[in-house]
Amino acid sequence: xxxxxxxxxxxxxxxxxxxxxxxxxxxxxxxxxxxxxxxxxxxxxxxxxxxxxxxxxxxxxxxxxxxxxxxxxxxxxxxxxxxxxxxxxxxxxxxxxxxxxxxxxxxxxxxxxxx
Amino acid sequence: xxxxxxxxxxxxxxxxxxxxxxxxxxxxxxxxxxxxxxxxxxxxxxxxxxxxxxxxxxxxxxxxxxxxxxxxxxxxxxxxxxxxxxxxxxxxxxxxxxxxxxxxxxxxxxx
Numbered sequence: 001x002x003x004x005x006x007x008x009x010x011x012x013x014x015x016x017x018x019x020x021x022x023x024x025x026x027x028x029x030x031x032x033x034x035x036x037x038x039x040x041x042x043x044x045x046x047x048x049x050x051x052x053x054x055x056x057x058x059x060x061x062x063x064x065x066x067x068x069x070x071x072x073x074x075x076x077x078x079x080x081x082x083x084x085x086x087x088x089x090x091x092x093x094x095x096x097x098x099x100x101x102x103x104x105x106x107x108x109x110x111x112x113x114x115x
Numbered sequence: 116x117x118x119x120x121x122x123x124x125x126x127x128x129x130x131x132x133x134x135x136x137x138x139x140x141x142x143x144x145x146x147x148x149x150x151x152x153x154x155x156x157x158x159x160x161x162x163x164x165x166x167x168x169x170x171x172x173x174x175x176x177x178x179x180x181x182x183x184x185x186x187x188x189x190x191x192x193x194x195x196x197x198x199x200x201x202x203x204x205x206x207x208x209x210x211x212x213x214x215x216x217x218x219x220x221x222x223x224x225x226x
Contacts, residue, residue: 004157031212042203042218043158050212058213090157101212103148104205106157 002026006091006107013081013114021076021110023091031094031101032074036060036087037109043090049074050096081114088112119147119204119217127223134191136220138204139184147180147187148205148214158203161189194224 007022025032033048035058045058049068063085065077074093078085088111092104119140128134138147146165150158164171164180164187171178177190191198201219 033213035216040218043216045213045215048213056213059215092158096212101207101214103160103163104150104158104214106159108157109155 004091004093004105004107006089006110008110009108010111011113013078013112015082015114017081018077018079019081020078021089021091021112023074023076023107024072025074025091025093025105026072027093027095027105028071029093029105030071030096032068033058033092033104034064034066034074034076035090035092036085037090038087046076046089078112081112083114086112086114119206119215121202121204121217121220123220124218125221125223127225128194130195130224130226132194132224134194134198134222134224136189136202136222138187138189138217140187140204140206141185144182144206146207147178148207149176149178149187149189150203150205150216152201152203152219154200161202191222194222196224196226198222199224 004025030051034046035043044060047066049055088109091107094104095102119138122137148163149161152158162173175192180187203219205214205216
């Protein structure tokens, strides 16, 4: 079972470059989300989605764009990378039932360095 | 801002001892979840406790929830070296779907 797959695992960018972090899940989860993890800061929610065509902002959305065209995929776009975006990024998905969200399934992370 | 905050930030114990870590949160919740993260890996779900539950068990894990004090605790009994990891609590605020995480407790279990 693949679960949640993130690519790439490692990436180095120069300031101002753009890139997309890919996230795919094969569990038919409606809910998908992106977090960033920085030392001493825990996990902070960037964007999330509760289904195809539906996205919303989390705690730290600035500098990031998302879209959800299919249930399976939830890419995270950095339009103009900045050194402050150096971090480890995690994608996570979950089932939803009515107004409830279940346990999150996490990918293995994408480690991004912006020079 | 982050909803949950774990305490202590770091905990060091010996194998066989019990480990207790706490989570405090600020607003009303629907449920509270605990996760483990091994170094360099993604988070793994441990246990979910709903707001109308007071205690829940799963193997060597015991979670309590006190909604009047807005706090939860995670107890790991008879710790093993393999329990060395960071532990996070996550809360879902009200009717929203998003889960917010605390900064975590780093647990070191030495043989």
